[in-house]
Amino acid sequence: MCTYLTEKVVLDGAGKGAAGWFRLTDGSVYVDHPTHARYTHTLNIDFLNPAEGPGARVAVELTEEAARALAAAITAALDHAPAGIASENQP
Numbered sequence: 001m002c003t004y005l006t007e008k009v010v011l012d013g014a015g016k017g018a019a020g021w022f023r024l025t026d027g028s029v030y031v032d033h034p035t036h037a038r039y040t041h042t043l044n045i046d047f048l049n050p051a052e053g054p055g056a057r058v059a060v061e062l063t064e065e066a067a068r069a070l071a072a073a074i075t076a077a078l079d080h081a082p083a084g085i086a087s088e089n090q091p
Contacts, residue, residue, distance in 0.1 A: 002041070006030040012088055015047045019055030026050060037061035 009027040016022075024047050034042040042061040049056040062070065084090065 002033065003031045011047065013047075015056075015058040017055055017058050019052075022052050022056040023049050024058075034061035035059070037063075039063060043067040 007029045009029070011024040011027045013024040014021055015024045026048050028044075028046045028048075030044055031041055032044055033040065034044065039061075042063060043066075045060040045062070047058040047060075078086070
């Protein structure tokens with residue numbers, strides 16, 4: 001079932017899409033039908049910069065288990081690094 005609920009997040013980073021590297025400014029996370037994954041529904045993440053056009057997009061389609069594993073891995077990696085090392089306020 002599609003939730004039609006989209007979580008949006010402001011991003012500050014970079015991604016590599018069809019047109020090469022670009023600055024990431026926006027993200028969307030939602031549960032819906034995937035475009036390429038072999039499942040009926042997936043957790044979909046779009047990383048994009050609308051100002052740079054449709055080529056500035058990276059899309060990810062994950063199962064619930066993979067999405068939770070990714071979220072845990074991100075948290076673990078940040079927890080094991082010195083505080084602030086990857087912050088926007090780096091020394």
